[in-house]
Every structure is written in C-alpha cells, then in structure tokens.
Amino acid sequence: xxxxxxxxxxxxxxxxxxxxxxxxxxxxxxxxxxxxxxxxxxxxxxxxxxxxxxxxxxxxxxxxxxxxxxxxxxxxxxxxxxxxxxxxxxxxxxxxxxxxxxxxxxxxxxxxxxxxxxxxxxxxxxxxxxxxxxxxxxxxxxxxxxxxxxxxxxxxxxxxxxxxxxxxxxxxxxxxxxxxxxxxxxxxxxxxxxxxxxxxxxxxxxxxxxxxxxxxxxxxxxxxxxxxxxxxxxxxxxxxxxxxxxxxxxxxxxxxxxxxxxxxxxxxxxxxxxxxxxxxxxxxxxxxxxxxxxxxxxxxxxxxxxxxxxxxxxxxxxxxxxxxxx
Amino acid sequence: xxxxxxxxxxxxxxxxxxxxxxxxxxxxxxxxxxxxxxxxxxxxxxxxxxxxxxxxxxxxxxxxxxxxxxxxxxxxxxxxxxxxxxxxxxxxxxxxxxxxxxxxxxxxxxxxxxxxxxxxxxxxxxxxxxxxxxxxxxxxxxxxxxxxxxxxxxxxxxxxxxxxxxxxxxxxxxxxxxxxxxxxxxxxxxxxxxxxxxxxxxxxxxxxxxxxxxxxxxxxxxxxxxxxxxxxxxxxxxxxxxxxxxxxxxxxxxxxxxxxxxxxxxxxxxxxxxxxxxxxxxxxxxxxxxxxxxxxxxxxxxxxxxxxxxxxxxxxxxxxxxxxxxxxxxxxxxxxxxx
Numbered sequence: 001x002x003x004x005x006x007x008x009x010x011x012x013x014x015x016x017x018x019x020x021x022x023x024x025x026x027x028x029x030x031x032x033x034x035x036x037x038x039x040x041x042x043x044x045x046x047x048x049x050x051x052x053x054x055x056x057x058x059x060x061x062x063x064x065x066x067x068x069x070x071x072x073x074x075x076x077x078x079x080x081x082x083x084x085x086x087x088x089x090x091x092x093x094x095x096x097x098x099x100x101x102x103x104x105x106x107x108x109x110x111x112x113x114x115x116x117x118x119x120x121x122x123x124x125x126x127x128x129x130x131x132x133x134x135x136x137x138x139x140x141x142x143x144x145x146x147x148x149x150x151x152x153x154x155x156x157x158x159x160x161x162x163x164x165x166x167x168x169x170x171x172x173x174x175x176x177x178x179x180x181x182x183x184x185x186x187x188x189x190x191x192x193x194x195x196x197x198x199x200x201x202x203x204x205x206x207x208x209x210x211x212x213x214x215x216x217x218x219x220x221x222x223x224x225x226x227x228x229x230x231x232x233x234x235x236x237x238x239x240x241x242x243x244x245x246x247x248x249x250x251x252x253x254x255x256x257x258x259x260x261x262x263x264x265x266x267x268x269x270x271x272x273x274x275x276x277x278x279x280x281x282x283x284x285x286x287x288x289x290x291x292x293x294x295x296x297x298x299x300x301x302x303x304x305x306x307x308x309x310x311x312x313x314x315x316x317x318x319x320x321x322x323x324x325x326x
Numbered sequence: 327x328x329x330x331x332x333x334x335x336x337x338x339x340x341x342x343x344x345x346x347x348x349x350x351x352x353x354x355x356x357x358x359x360x361x362x363x364x365x366x367x368x369x370x371x372x373x374x375x376x377x378x379x380x381x382x383x384x385x386x387x388x389x390x391x392x393x394x395x396x397x398x399x400x401x402x403x404x405x406x407x408x409x410x411x412x413x414x415x416x417x418x419x420x421x422x423x424x425x426x427x428x429x430x431x432x433x434x435x436x437x438x439x440x441x442x443x444x445x446x447x448x449x450x451x452x453x454x455x456x457x458x459x460x461x462x463x464x465x466x467x468x469x470x471x472x473x474x475x476x477x478x479x480x481x482x483x484x485x486x487x488x489x490x491x492x493x494x495x496x497x498x499x500x501x502x503x504x505x506x507x508x509x510x511x512x513x514x515x516x517x518x519x520x521x522x523x524x525x526x527x528x529x530x531x532x533x534x535x536x537x538x539x540x541x542x543x544x545x546x547x548x549x550x551x552x553x554x555x556x557x558x559x560x561x562x563x564x565x566x567x568x569x570x571x572x573x574x575x576x577x578x579x580x581x582x583x584x585x586x587x588x589x590x591x592x593x594x595x596x597x598x599x600x601x602x603x604x605x606x607x608x609x610x611x612x613x614x615x616x617x618x619x620x621x622x623x624x625x626x627x628x629x630x631x632x633x634x635x636x637x638x639x640x641x642x643x644x645x646x647x648x649x650x651x652x653x654x655x656x657x658x659x660x661x662x663x664x665x
Contacts, residue, residue: 062401096434103432112400113433117424123393124425130394131401134351134379154420157390164385318435319469321492 007280013055013212014275015289017047017268020071022293023080024243026301027070027087031247035305037089040101041068045210045242048267049174050075052215053142053235056223062110062128062141064121067102069114072144077109080300090307097310098318118179119152121145122171126158129167129232140226142170142219148179150193156200159232163202166231170222173234174209176241181253197234209237210267213274240265330522331505335478336369336444339485340406342526344377347404350489351380353395354408358383366410367446367499367506392418392443396426396494399441404489411452412445412460412498419463426494427469441495442488448500448550448600449645450512453636457501459601459629461548464496465578465610471531472578474498476552478505479520480575483529491531498577500549516553534581536588540570543594543655546585546611548574550645551598557648562655569655577607580614589615589622594658596625598646603628623661627654 024044030036043050046068054063054075065072073083078094086093087101094106095113105113112128115121125143132139149155150173162169173193177184184191197204203225207218215237222233240262244251251259275281330338344350356362357370358381364371374381384391388409395405409415415422422443429437449457464472471493475481481499488495503518537556547555552573559569572588574580589595595615599608608626615624629644 094434095432095436098434099432105433105436107433107436113429113436115425117420120393120420120425123390123421124397124400126390127394127397127399128401129397131398131403134398134403135401154389154393157385157387158393160385161387161390161394165382318431318433320471321430321438321440 042243043071048212053219056219065114067116084304091310119149119154122158126162129169140168147175162232163200168226194236204234206236209239333504335482339482353382388417393421454633486528534584537571540568547598558651599628
C-alpha cells in the first residue's frame with residue numbers, strides 16, 4: 001500500500017508522461033498536416049527518462065537538453081503553451097520564437113534552451129556544475145544527451161573535467177540505440193555506455209529507461225551523490241527511439257521485430273498497469289488524465305496559432321546583453 | 327604611474343578584477359601550476375598564490391574548458407579563459423561560436439554569458455600551427471566582441487572592460503608584444519610598454535585609437551602591425567609624407583566613425599594585416615570603408631595566402647614589415663596622383 005503523498009508522487013509521474021505523449025502525438029499531427037514550421041525531433045516512447053530524472057530534481061536544479069527536448073521541457077515544468085508558441089515561431093514562445101523546436105528552454109524553470117550540437121551540452125553542464133560548486137550552492141545539473149554523443153570529443157572532455165573537480169553533474173545518456181539512422185553497434189565496440197565512467201574514475205550505472213520508477217530512483221541516488229560532494233554520475237538509461245530521427249523519417253533501418261519488442265515495452269502502459277495492479281489508480285482515472293492532457297494541448301494549439309509573430313523590431317534584439325556591469 | 331609591459335599589465339588587471347569581484351576566475355592550461363609558467367606567456371604567473379580557488383588548471387581539453395567556462399558564465403560566474411595559442415581556438419570553436427555567442431539570442435534574451443577569452447596570435451618562429459592570426463575567424467560571429475590591444479595601457483583597460491561586460495569578449499594578444507620575461511621571453515619582441523596609471527581605469531570596447539595624425543594617407547593596423555605602421559610613418563616623414571596611423575583595436579564591432587573620419591581626411595586608406603589577405607579582417611574594413619566613403623582610395627597589405635612558414639627567412643617575407651608598409655603607402659599616394 002502507498003501512503004497518500006507517495007501515491008500523489010507516483011501519479012504525478014504518470015500524468016507527466018501522458019502529457020508528454022499527448023503533446024508529441026499532437027505536434028506530429030500538426031507537422032503532418034503542414035501547419036507547423038521547421039523540423040521536429042520527437043520522444044514518444046522515451047517519456048520515462050525525462051520524467052524520472054526531472055522528478056528527482058528540485059525546482060532550482062537545472063537540466064540541459066538536446067534537439068529532442070520537448071519531453072525534457074514538459075518534465076521540468078514548462079507549459080504546453082510556452083512550447084507550442086515557440087514551435088509556431090511566435091514572440092510569446094519560451095524563447096520569443098528565436099529558438100524553435102531544437103532550442104526550447106526556460107531558465108526560470110531550470111532548463112537551458114536545448115543544445116542541438118551533439119554533445120555540446122556536456123561541457124556546458126560541467127561548467128554550470130562548476131558554478132554551483134564555486135558558489136557553494138546546493139544545486140545540481142542533469143545533462144541529457146543521446147548514445148550518439150558519447151563518440152564526441154565533447155563527452156570525453158566534459159565528463160573528465162567534471163570527474164577531476166568532483167562537480168555536481170548527472171550525465172544522463174538516453175541510449176535509444178540509434179544516432180540518426182546508425183545503430184550503436186556500428187559505432188561502439190563496448191555498447192555499455194555507463195562503463196565509460198570508470199575510465200574517468202567516477203560512478204556510472206545502467207538502468208531500464210522505460211521504467212520511470214527505476215529512472216527516478218537512480219536519478220535521486222545520483223542527485224544525492226552530487227549534493228554530498230561525491231562528484232558526477234553517468235546514468236545510462238536504456239530506451240528506444242520509436243519515432244524517426246526527425247520528421248518524415250520512416251525508420252526503415254529499424255528491424256520490425258526490434259520495433260515490436262520495444263513498442264510492447266511502452267513506459268506509460270507499463271507504469272499505468274503497475275499502478276492499477278497496486279490499486280493506486282483505476283483505468284478510468286488514467287483515461288481522464290489522457291483526456292485532460294489532450295484538451296489542454298488542443299486549447300494551447302488554438303492560442304498558439306493566433307499568437308503574435310515576431311516583428312521586425314525583434315530581429316536584432318537579444319544578440320548582446322546591453323548593460324555592462326558597474 | 328609605472329612602466330609595464332603587456333604581460334605585467336594584464337596580470338595586474340586580472341588580479342585587480344578578481345580582487346574586486348569574487349565571481350571572476352581564470353581557467354586554462356598551465357595557468358597556475360606552482361613552479362610553472364603562469365600560462366604560456368607568464369600572464370597569470372603566481373596568481374594561484376593569491377587566489378588558490380580561482381585559478382583553475384585544466385586538462386589539455388580546449389573544447390571542454392571553453393564549454394565549462396561558458397556554462398559557469400551562464401550561471402553567474404565571470405570566467406577569464408586562457409588559451410595557450412590562439413590556433414587552438416579551432417578546437418574550442420563549437421563552444422565559443424555555437425554556445426557562448428549564440429545562447430543569448432537563441433534563448434530570446436534569457437541568458438548572459440559574461441566571459442573573457444584571451445588568445446595569443448602572431449608569427450613567432452613556430453611555424454604553421456602555433457602562430458596564426460585567428461582574428462579573421464571570429465570577427466563575423468554575431469554575439470561575440472573582439473578586441474586586439476597593441477600596448478600595455480590598452481591591454482589592461484580593455485581586459486577590465488571585457489571582464490565588466492556581460493557578453494563574451496575575445497581578446498587577441500600578440501606574442502611579440504607581451505614583454506614576457508625569463509624563460510618565456512620571445513626573440514624579436516617589440517616594446518609595447520606603457521605608463522600605467524595607479525588608479526583604476528578601463529578602455530571602452532568598440533573604439534579605435536588614432537596613434538598619430540597625418541594628412542596624406544591613413545595606415546590602419548592592429549597588434550604588431552600598429553607598431554610597424556608607426557615605424558613606417560616615421561620613415562615616410564623624412565620623405566615629406568605625413569601618414570596618420572590608426573590602431574583599429576576593436577575588431578568587432580569596428581569603430582566606423584573613427585575609421586571613416588580618418589580615411590576621409592586623406593582620401594587614402596592602407597589597411598595592414600598580419601595574416602593571409604584573402605578573407606581577412608582587412609577585407610571587412612576595406613568593404614566597410616568603400617560603402618561608407620566611396621571616394622577613398624583603398625589598398626590592403628597583408629600576408630601571402632599561405633600557412634605561416636617556419637624558416638625565419640620565409641617568416642620575414644610572410645609578415646608585413648615597416649619597409650613594405652612604407653612602400654605600400656608611397657604606392658597608394660602615387661596611384662592617387664595618376665588618376
């Protein structure tokens with residue numbers, strides 16, 4: 001049996017995952033119908049990594065993200081409206097329409113706008129953690145990146161510096177088996193990504209990234225380790241990219257059996273089933289969560305379509321911070 | 327008032343800013359190893375004794391520590407990043423260009439990156455990979471400011487202005503101008519010492535300096551070329567030619583009012599650059615002058631379009647010198663008379 005606050009916490013995990021799924025499915029539809037500009041990189045099937053990690057963080061902790069950041073944003077507290085306005089290029093978006101899908105973020109909610117260069121967020125996150133350490137702030141940063149990023153020099157340089165200076169950074173590798181169209185076994189001899197932490201003398205572990213509670217528990221352990229001054233953690237979360245790399249990618253390179261197996265391990269279905277089996281929630285409540293998310297999304301889309309587009313006055317603002325320090 | 331070289335003046339500037347503001351720290355390779363060098367050119371020598379927690383020695387990982395500095399700056403620190411040779415900026419350029427310079431814009435103004443980067447340039451007997459002039463690669467990066475001091479007064483004042491600015495600022499320094507001493511002294515060094523005031527001062531970013539007035543031609547240069555331009559002007563005086571010398575000093579943004587006013591005065595502009603002619607800073611200055619002052623005759627004097635050669639004989643041919651600058655000025659004046 002769950003204590004009431006424990007049930008509330010678990011239901012919140014489920015609700016966030018459902019909200020992300022509804023958002024991503026809705027955005028996919030908007031792209032296919034041609035009403036949304038730009039490109040998208042989606043995360044259906046990977047909701048547990050974003051939600052599990054962010055739930056283990058505090059409001060004033062930070063995350064860095066990637067080009068595939070919608071789920072991270074919704075998990076860290078950004079609203080559907082902020083994101084949709086940004087995706088429609090409106091000046092009311094979280095980055096005033098200057099970032100777009102690949103760069104969503106809100107510093108007031110602890111999310112750096114997505115760093116869309118693979119691995120580019122890793123040294124950056126180490127630096128944020130350095131600031132927290134120098135400021136003696138009790139804060140951590142969780143840095144999301146994919147399996148593809150561990151082949152980048154930025155990964156090696158960033159985690160090494162975090163390790164030698166024992167910085168409070170959780171390096172969260174969402175291992176979804178594919179970097180664009182290339183499967184990981186073609187680009188690494190040791191597919192156990194968490195092993196790389198040992199090479200730099202810090203702690204790493206691999207967790208089922210489709211089990212939101214396993215992710216939450218591991219992220220909570222990692223955050224505690226960081227706050228205790230025991231340095232960074234490399235958290236490898238095993239999941240699967242069931243969407244294309246970006247829009248209109250039919251994933252013809254993914255074996256049908258593999259797709260089928262991972263689709264059967266849907267993180268939302270699995271967690272909802274567990275909570276139902278434990279009597280924490282019933283099917284009707286789950287359906288209500290879904291309907292509420294869908295409703296919120298639909299309303300946000302209508303507002304985003306009508307949101308103001310940036311004017312010429314905004315073209316050249318925000319390049320430099322205007323005021324020099326006294 | 328005291329007489330100092332650039333390395334000493336920068337060291338004092340850094341120490342004074344660190345004293346003034348606890349958010350300021352230094353990060354880079356070999357910058358504070360006891361018994362070490364104080365960076366490649368002694369600028370941070372012994373600062374680790376005064377600021378043991380704020381002189382951070384990094385692994386040899388330029389991409390890594392420029393990214394670390396950017397992240398720390400985003401979170402309210404004010405890093406001064408030291409790269410041993412500016413050539414290594416190519417390794418760090420993803421973090422500098424894609425992150426440090428762009429994060430403010432792509433976040434819609436949410437982020438400030440108050441970061442100073444110090445990078446030594448210049449042909450100095452080191453061949454192709456430790457002696458490039460990297461200015462050209464960074465002047466066209468939106469969100470980045472670029473300065474290049476030619477003397478100790480400017481070096482100290484510009485560094486202070488850069489530390490106090492809320493944006494990423496790249497400072498290019500010239501190896502022959504540091505006045506580094508002891509084991510890190512450079513052969514062929516040029517005197518760039520200045521009288522340094524005792525009181526705090528800064529030199530605003532974005533301003534060029536007229537080093538000497540003249541009515542016949544303006545010679546534009548920066549770093550070492552500002553010195554060679556002055557030497558050329560002295561030679562020309564003996565021939566009755568009065569050359570104005572402008573130290574461009576701020577490479578991004580360029581100080582168009584000063585540059586254009588000076589060019590219009592004589593109607594002749596000779597832009598001198600250490601580094602290949604094609605795609606250089608001089609090309610940007612020439613194009614900008616042509617747009618703003620179409621009647622000014624413009625010529626460029628720069629290095630050949632080659633990597634920096636090693637042999638001193640070749641290096642001397644590669645780098646413009648006072649004699650070639652004087653010849654360029656004479657030619658520009660003669661051409662002007664012909665038309």
